[in-house]
Amino acid sequence: MAAQPVLEARGISKHYGGIVALDNVDLTLEEGEVLAVVGDNGAGKSTLIKALTGAIPRTSGTIRFDGKEAHIETPTDAKAAGIETVYQDLALVNEIPITQNVFLGREIVRDDWLGRLFGVLDFKKMDREIRDLFAKLDIRITDIYRDAQAFSGGQRQAVALSKTVMFGKRVAILDEPTAALGVRESQMAMDLVRSLKDHGLSVIMITHNMQHVLNYCDRVMVLRLGKLTAVRKVSDVDGDTLVGLITGTIEGDVRDE
Amino acid sequence: MSDTQNSSTAVSNPGATSRTFERITHEFMHIWQVIAALVLIYLVFFVLSPPFRSFDTMLSIFGQASILAVLACGTTVVLISGGLDLSVGSIFAVVGVSVGILLSEVDLPVWLAVLGGLGIGAGLGALNGIVQVATGVPAFIVTLGGLTAYKGLAEILASGRDLSRFPDAFQVIGSGYIVPMAIMFAAAILTGLFLTKTRLGIRAFAIGGNEDVARLAGVPVKRSRIYYYMVGGALAALAAIMEVAKLNFAMPARGQSYELFAIAAVVIGGTSLFGGRGGVGKTLIGMLIMQTITVGLSYMGVGTSYQRIAIGIIIIVAVYWDVWRRSTR
Ligand SMILES: Nc1ncnc2c1ncn2[C@@H]1O[C@H](COP(=O)(O)OP(=O)(O)O)[C@@H](O)[C@H]1O
Ligand SMILES: [Mg+2]
Numbered sequence: 001m002a003a004q005p006v007l008e009a010r011g012i013s014k015h016y017g018g019i020v021a022l023d024n025v026d027l028t029l030e031e032g033e034v035l036a037v038v039g040d041n042g043a044g045k046s047t048l049i050k051a052l053t054g055a056i057p058r059t060s061g062t063i064r065f066d067g068k069e070a071h072i073e074t075p076t077d078a079k080a081a082g083i084e085t086v087y088q089d090l091a092l093v094n095e096i097p098i099t100q101n102v103f104l105g106r107e108i109v110r111d112d113w114l115g116r117l118f119g120v121l122d123f124k125k126m127d128r129e130i131r132d133l134f135a136k137l138d139i140r141i142t143d144i145y146r147d148a149q150a151f152s153g154g155q156r157q158a159v160a161l162s163k164t165v166m167f168g169k170r171v172a173i174l175d176e177p178t179a180a181l182g183v184r185e186s187q188m189a190m191d192l193v194r195s196l197k198d199h200g201l202s203v204i205m206i207t208h209n210m211q212h213v214l215n216y217c218d219r220v221m222v223l224r225l226g227k228l229t230a231v232r233k234v235s236d237v238d239g240d241t242l243v244g245l246i247t248g249t250i251e252g253d254v255r256d257e
Numbered sequence: 258m259s260d261t262q263n264s265s266t267a268v269s270n271p272g273a274t275s276r277t278f279e280r281i282t283h284e285f286m287h288i289w290q291v292i293a294a295l296v297l298i299y300l301v302f303f304v305l306s307p308p309f310r311s312f313d314t315m316l317s318i319f320g321q322a323s324i325l326a327v328l329a330c331g332t333t334v335v336l337i338s339g340g341l342d343l344s345v346g347s348i349f350a351v352v353g354v355s356v357g358i359l360l361s362e363v364d365l366p367v368w369l370a371v372l373g374g375l376g377i378g379a380g381l382g383a384l385n386g387i388v389q390v391a392t393g394v395p396a397f398i399v400t401l402g403g404l405t406a407y408k409g410l411a412e413i414l415a416s417g418r419d420l421s422r423f424p425d426a427f428q429v430i431g432s433g434y435i436v437p438m439a440i441m442f443a444a445a446i447l448t449g450l451f452l453t454k455t456r457l458g459i460r461a462f463a464i465g466g467n468e469d470v471a472r473l474a475g476v477p478v479k480r481s482r483i484y485y486y487m488v489g490g491a492l493a494a495l496a497a498i499m500e501v502a503k504l505n506f507a508m509p510a511r512g513q514s515y516e517l518f519a520i521a522a523v524v525i526g527g528t529s530l531f532g533g534r535g536g537v538g539k540t541l542i543g544m545l546i547m548q549t550i551t552v553g554l555s556y557m558g559v560g561t562s563y564q565r566i567a568i569g570i571i572i573i574v575a576v577y578w579d580v581w582r583r584s585t586r
Contacts, residue, residue, distance in 0.1 A: 075473050075474070087470075090467070090469050090473055093466040093467045093470045093471065093533070094467065094533075095463075095465070095466030095532075095534055096459075096463050096466055096533070100459055100462070100463065104460075104463055104470075104471065104475075104476065105471070105474035106474075107456045107459070107460075109456055118455055119456035119457055120454050120455055121459070
């Protein structure tokens, strides 16, 4: 019997009116693994992680964290549990500096009466922590006071990923971290994903890149039309099989009970 | 402004500059074009109109700007957060009348009447925010409703009352140029510190920039929005108190269209109508631009109706500039 899973979701469904975006999906994340979620466009991947992290209300489903029932109804609940998420297209605010983006929602106030009474911020401390973090992760951004929109896609993704190291205590969830990145930038982002593991995080990663699944992940789950159709160890599959499962030319084997 | 900023960003600077230095240059890049516009407009009137050239004229520009500038500081906060408050002119009227009643009928001490007025302003602002976040009705509609509803409230409160001849200690607040200017700068500095140094303040930029990202990052967006409307209402109240003190009477008709002048000054200054960017320094300059034009035109014998047309055109140009900046970003 292996150690108990970090995260165990059962019967997650999400309906938009009559549309079933996600139908009774189970997900298990083992301690220290990188779990890939693959599927065609519209398969329900983003919906799954949003439902999992409280970004949208679930129609049904339960979540267990560290073996115990967890009440994750809002993004703040997920963060409190130690789950840090990089949402697709919703990772950074363009109009504000990198510094403010990293600490958004978790700004550090001064440890004096100004901080307690008026919420005056401790910029020095936040700046120092960001520089340390970027140094640790080998992210080469020095002009941390510039607005996020001034940076390339790769740099922005690096900043978003760094937040999971800064704040994610247990789990990092990444929605297409290499979408819209060039080859070199994708490589950089994936190196960061790998280092998340070294920082003690278990990772769920949505991706369209089969090479990334095969090279960086331990297990892979396949969604198709809102349903979970297959879960495989990466060591047991090849790219062609995965593509077959995604498109439906290969029959899946996960059945509703 | 951001186009100049971007060109210098293309190459990331290798040396880590200090925060303060970066902030100051950054602000300056944003603001210099508006300052240049102000200086240019001032010089045009300086050349065209001999009576405009006196120091007194300059003082009166500041003096006339001060009340609206205080109100516009609040508008700046609300617009940065991606909100809109069309009702501040009516909040202004309610507070003016209320403070009049508190002073001349309830006989409250001046400081208490002032505090009461600020509280009423903050409360009415909060109500705008609460209705919005509770119902999801857009800010434009909710505060348009507030504009007429609060106006009605001011009329009801004032009816049958003679609200004038206030204590000297109160009149000081609005007398001459120096005190109103001092209040304007104090309000601007405090609002600026709020926006740049406090947690709630800097979150206004995040919420105005991308509300969804802010929410997913754990920012309590709805609660914060209510606070921004409160700040806007409180500053409208302060402006109303200044005006009542200056005129030495209170009337529900005051404050009419002030929300539009405030929005105009904010936008002329370069704060985005679409949220996420801006600052009170810009708003002060925007307000000075508007007042310089108004005062300058009247020195040249141009009537108020034509002044309004001029301001209207300038608002459209300023917003066009904002839209253009966004599209070329
Ligand atoms: N807010 C919404 N309203 C209605 N339908 C939605 C909404 N969000 C997603 N969907 C639908 O749910 C399905 C899954 O979407 P999504 O999870 O974004 O897919 P993926 O991330 O796998 O590409 C799609 O059919 C999409 O159209
Ligand atoms: Mg998606």
